[in-house]
Amino acid sequence: MNTDEKANHENPRNPVKAIRLKCRDCTCNQLVEIDNCTVKGCALHPFRFGKNPYRTKREWTDEQKALRAEQLKRAVCQINAHS
Numbered sequence: 001m002n003t004d005e006k007a008n009h010e011n012p013r014n015p016v017k018a019i020r021l022k023c024r025d026c027t028c029n030q031l032v033e034i035d036n037c038t039v040k041g042c043a044l045h046p047f048r049f050g051k052n053p054y055r056t057k058r059e060w061t062d063e064q065k066a067l068r069a070e071q072l073k074r075a076v077c078q079i080n081a082h083s
Contacts, residue, residue: 019047 012018027033034048046053
């Protein structure tokens, strides 16, 4: 592990990775113990699999999908024009 990887591992910028690292620390790096965790009172318990269980999935209408596709197409064109 190089210095940059070590720094990112010790101080992750991604909250999901930080939660995962805390779970690994709590279980002495025993990954199977994270799956079998029984500490329901832990504030991180619902997030230990790398997902936010309280976040609802966004449903897009066909009209919204078409609008987003058009916006993406315009953004790609702008990027390509500046290249």
